[in-house]
Amino acid sequence: MKENRFFRFLWRNWENGFSSRFSAGFALLFSSVMMIVFLSLMMRSDMISDRLIQARIIGANSTAVVLFADRDAGKELLSSFAASQSIEVAYLFSGNGELLAEYKEENAPSTGILPEDMRRNGYEFGMQHLRVVQAVTHNGDDIGFVALRFGLRQFYQRLLGYVTMIMVVALAAFFIMKFLLFRMEKLVDKAESHLDYLAHTDPVTQLPNRHAFNKKLAESLEFADQSGSEVGLILLDLDNFKVVNDTMGHQCGDALLHMLSQRLALAARSTDIVCRIGGDEFVVIMNSISKASVDVNSIANRILDVLAEPFRFDVHEFFLTASVGSSLYPTDAEDSETLIRKADTAMYSAKLKGKNAFEIFLPEMDRVAQRRLALESSLRRALERNEMVLHYQPQIDLRSRTIIGVEALMRWDHPEYGLVSPAEFIPVAEESGLIVPLGKWALRTACLQNAGWNDAGLSPIRVAVNLSARQVREPGLMQDIGQILEETGLPPSQLELEITEGIMMENVDSNIQLLHSLQQAGISLSIDDFGTGYSSMAYLKRFPIDQLKIDRSFVNDIHQGGEAIIGAILAMAHSLGLSVVAEGVETEAQLTFLESLGCDVVQGFYFSRPIPADQFLALLRANSKKEPSDWVAG
Numbered sequence: 001m002k003e004n005r006f007f008r009f010l011w012r013n014w015e016n017g018f019s020s021r022f023s024a025g026f027a028l029l030f031s032s033v034m035m036i037v038f039l040s041l042m043m044r045s046d047m048i049s050d051r052l053i054q055a056r057i058i059g060a061n062s063t064a065v066v067l068f069a070d071r072d073a074g075k076e077l078l079s080s081f082a083a084s085q086s087i088e089v090a091y092l093f094s095g096n097g098e099l100l101a102e103y104k105e106e107n108a109p110s111t112g113i114l115p116e117d118m119r120r121n122g123y124e125f126g127m128q129h130l131r132v133v134q135a136v137t138h139n140g141d142d143i144g145f146v147a148l149r150f151g152l153r154q155f156y157q158r159l160l161g162y163v164t165m166i167m168v169v170a171l172a173a174f175f176i177m178k179f180l181l182f183r184m185e186k187l188v189d190k191a192e193s194h195l196d197y198l199a200h201t202d203p204v205t206q207l208p209n210r211h212a213f214n215k216k217l218a219e220s221l222e223f224a225d226q227s228g229s230e231v232g233l234i235l236l237d238l239d240n241f242k243v244v245n246d247t248m249g250h251q252c253g254d255a256l257l258h259m260l261s262q263r264l265a266l267a268a269r270s271t272d273i274v275c276r277i278g279g280d281e282f283v284v285i286m287n288s289i290s291k292a293s294v295d296v297n298s299i300a301n302r303i304l305d306v307l308a309e310p311f312r313f314d315v316h317e318f319f320l321t322a323s324v325g326s327s328l329y330p331t332d333a334e335d336s337e338t339l340i341r342k343a344d345t346a347m348y349s350a351k352l353k354g355k356n357a358f359e360i361f362l363p364e365m366d367r368v369a370q371r372r373l374a375l376e377s378s379l380r381r382a383l384e385r386n387e388m389v390l391h392y393q394p395q396i397d398l399r400s401r402t403i404i405g406v407e408a409l410m411r412w413d414h415p416e417y418g419l420v421s422p423a424e425f426i427p428v429a430e431e432s433g434l435i436v437p438l439g440k441w442a443l444r445t446a447c448l449q450n451a452g453w454n455d456a457g458l459s460p461i462r463v464a465v466n467l468s469a470r471q472v473r474e475p476g477l478m479q480d481i482g483q484i485l486e487e488t489g490l491p492p493s494q495l496e497l498e499i500t501e502g503i504m505m506e507n508v509d510s511n512i513q514l515l516h517s518l519q520q521a522g523i524s525l526s527i528d529d530f531g532t533g534y535s536s537m538a539y540l541k542r543f544p545i546d547q548l549k550i551d552r553s554f555v556n557d558i559h560q561g562g563e564a565i566i567g568a569i570l571a572m573a574h575s576l577g578l579s580v581v582a583e584g585v586e587t588e589a590q591l592t593f594l595e596s597l598g599c600d601v602v603q604g605f606y607f608s609r610p611i612p613a614d615q616f617l618a619l620l621r622a623n624s625k626k627e628p629s630d631w632v633a634g
């Protein structure tokens with residue numbers, strides 16, 4: 001195949017080059033021949049008219065000779081003319097064609113009578129001679145004839161000279177043209193290869209781009225078919241790379257991608273092909289692998305290892321992680337498209353497992369991916385089918401022992417799968433963008449519900465609603481919130497928004513602006529799942545927030561060695577004037593410990609799991625004034 005292509009390439013180039021040279025050469029030859037023909041016709045016509053004039057002059061001078069039939073004078077006259085002209089033979093005839101005088105070069109034939117049909121003015125241009133007959137006239141009558149014969153040697157010699165000159169000029173022109181063509185072809189080749197390079201190369205990393213990747217993968221699979229070997233495909237997607245671009249700018253992002261590409265090339269084997277197929281997506285095509293899964297495994301782990309080293313740009317140090325998935329040809333797929341899709345499924349599975357991980361494709365991943373697809377398509381209609389509900393989990397103030405707030409949590413009652421866990425459908429909603437209408441719905445429903453509790457005469461509490469990354473990026477968020485508060489009649493002080501650290505860090509400057517507007521509107525703000533993301537004191541100081549929600553994993557570690565961290569978080573938050581909510585409180589021991597450290601608010605199964613609105617209303621009515629020990633776990 002490769003050889004075929006090579007020969008076809010050669011043939012095409014030779015054919016192109018040959019045909020253009022041939023056409024140019026032919027054009028030159030044709031014009032040279034035309035010029036020679038034209039020149040010879042011109043020379044012939046010049047020669048004839050010259051010789052006719054000579055004949056006329058001799059004729060005019062011969063009148064007396066013919067009148068008196070003076071043969072000696074005729075001979076003298078002919079010799080005097082012939083000597084100075086290129087005349088081979090000259091005859092002077094009387095009116096009845098009788099020879100009066102002749103002049104001829106050696107060995108030239110003699111003649112007798114001038115034939116009757118030639119006794120008139122005329123000429124004959126033969127191959128070797130030009131013959132001219134001119135009448136000698138007296139008082140308008142033809143009294144004799146002059147017949148001259150000219151050799152054409154000189155004519156041919158001159159013509160040959162011209163032909164030689166034209167051919168030399170044409171040849172020179174041909175070689176100059178050939179040289180220019182050659183130079184032009186070189187330039188075209190250079191431009192072509194540069195265009196080809198641009199079309200197939202990623203400008204940031206100099207790696208093959210997606211276009212080139214598709215070609216190279218097709219070649220690899222074809223080679224694998226012929227040789228009976230396997231091809232491994234490793235797909236790598238950087239985790240949260242957008243944060244780098246957003247916070248440090250694209251110049252920094254590009255520099256990191258370039259460094260990354262160099263490290264990937266080091267991690268791969270010399271026969272592997274590393275390509276960049278998207279903003280933060282890379283692939284490694286592993287050709288002719290013997291122990292497929294072992295080879296792929298070792299390269300994927302090497303990739304994760306080289307990524308683990310910090311990346312330095314300017315004075316900054318970055319830690320990049322990636323989710324890596326792989327698939328094998330022909331084990332997992334029979335064509336390139338399926339192979340890519342399966343590596344993507346495996347990569348996605350690694351992402352779901354908490355990122356910075358490597359997964360080999362397994363058939364059950366397809367089932368998971370299919371379920372995701374099914375979930376996504378039915379999620380699109382979940383709102384209009386009233387399948388979404390909010391469950392409420394109380395937040396208890398540890399000093400007053402009362403419910404001071406509630407977190408509204410989305411639940412999906414799927415007609416086929418039953419209750420789908422938010423852990424499963426929220427990521428689907430995030431990726432598909434459906435989280436925006438869903439989030440808006442949750443915000444409106446929670447506000448409406450809380451306003452309803454106000455109307456029922458219960459003491460006002462705060463409802464906390466989680467904001468997703470997509471919602472935070474939506475430009476109309478502030479407007480939507482204002483509209484919802486107005487429509488539902490809920491005072492802004494009774495609404496709290498929860499944003500995770502990860503979201504906060506995605507676009508620090510614009511988020512700070514958003515948080516300021518929310519704060520100005522009188523809405524409370526808390527940082528959710530605190531401690532799991534980029535816990536940075538410097539940023540905490542810059543964000544206008546009211547409270548931190550300590551992630552459940554820290555609460556879970558109480559009495560398992562995690563006490564010091566909680567103590568530190570509490571002390572830090574209090575020093576910044578923030579109140580602290582502990583999530584996931586499940587035991588009395590945890591509660592006592594949190595209370596001893598001065599934690600402000602708690603939330604968790606120890607008090608109640610998230611429950612439907614009607615149950616929460618009953619809980620609110622029944623338990624609002626009881627001691628925590630009297631709480632009934634939901």
Ligand SMILES: [Mg+2]
Pocket residue numbers: 407466498528529
């Ligand atoms: Mg939350």
